[in-house]
Amino acid sequence: MDSVPAELFDRLERFYDAVPRDAARGEEHGPLVLFVRDGAGWPFYARPRLDAAEPPSLADINTVRERQRELGLPESFEWVHERTPELLAVARSAGLSVLEAPLMVLDPAALPEVTSLTDVPVRTLDPTSPHFPADVAARRAVAAVGFSAAGTERGDAGPAQRDAAVTELDVAALDEERQRIAEGRRISVLAGTAAEGALASGMAMRVDDVAEIAGVATLPAARRRGLGAAVTAALAHELRAAGTDLIFLSAGSDDIARVYLRVGFHRIGTACIAEPTALLP
Known part of the structure; x- marks a missing residue:
């Protein structure tokens, strides 16, 4: 570094x-x-x-x-x-x-277009859409399934496991999400197809001109299709368009960090997360 x-x-x-x-x-x-x-x-x-x-x-x-x-x-x-x-x-x-965890910062000049990474559509969640509650629930379900099988390897868990993981969100949680998106403090995206539904998801948290991309997850059955990189790039483009000067993230491992290298991120340090032994992978 x-x-x-x-x-x-x-x-x-x-x-x-x-x-x-x-x-x-x-x-x-x-x-x-x-x-x-x-x-x-x-x-x-x-x-x-x-x-x-x-x-x-x-x-x-x-x-x-x-x-x-x-x-x-x-x-x-x-x-x-x-x-x-x-x-x-x-x-x-x-x-x-x-x-x-590798702590990585975006080089805006190295940020690729989303369409160069995958042919799967990636869209930003719209808090005014009638589909917003279902989209938020899908984003959380994809993350739950994806993080239960951490890493970049393909696996069996796919749309069926995602649908089983969907939970109904309370009104307060949805209102909080809408407010933060409306105020420019949060961005959420989903990648998926009409036939398969949501396959990958991610979000970003923003304070003034600094933002962190977090929660990027792909269903194990949909991995190796460029979805994690595409979700990250989509979030980065949205943040840059909103005037965000510094965009960073923490990768869960060196293997996962290689996904973010494709999107223009480079390592600057180490983010440490400490928990009792049984809770960490």
Whole structure:
């Protein structure tokens, strides 16, 4: 990896701190902040405070884990290794397993057209469409099936397993999704055909001129058709059109990172995700 300006990591840190605050309150525990969601929804994690003068200690980790257990939250921590390198050894000494995910940033000049990656149509979810609730449910079902068989290898799980994974969304969840899309803070896309339905999905979260692409998933039976790359490229094009200057993502493995290389992303560092051993692949 080439030398990365400290200012870029500063922008990423501000983004990481801002995104959860949309739906969660921040509890400060020494040099860590634990994001606690108010109400139902995806639970958040703890990460180093923006203004922390010292790296987290083992005692700090244990304090936050105790609080997470008290609240019924996952004992999850996230950070960028290049900004808090000391935390890797501390997390492991606490008995946590750490996923070291390639942290990648888009080179806009290397972003290909979506149609050069796949012949499967890719579309952006429209919150004003009557099909929006079904589209959101399909996006989540594709992600559930895709991430249950992580990696890039083909598998047996396909449309039937996706349909079985579809769940009805409550009104509050749909309203929240609509609002965030309308405000330009979220973009969601689906790739699929009329015959097969949704085969791949992904989303992006945006704060000002910085955005993270996340949740890119493909049904195992539909892999090796360029869908993951196409979904990522579609999101990147939408973000660029909206004026997003810095677009990044974290790849689940080196194999998955190679998919993103095709879309113009390059590695700048390592995003660490720490959880109790049994929870990580």
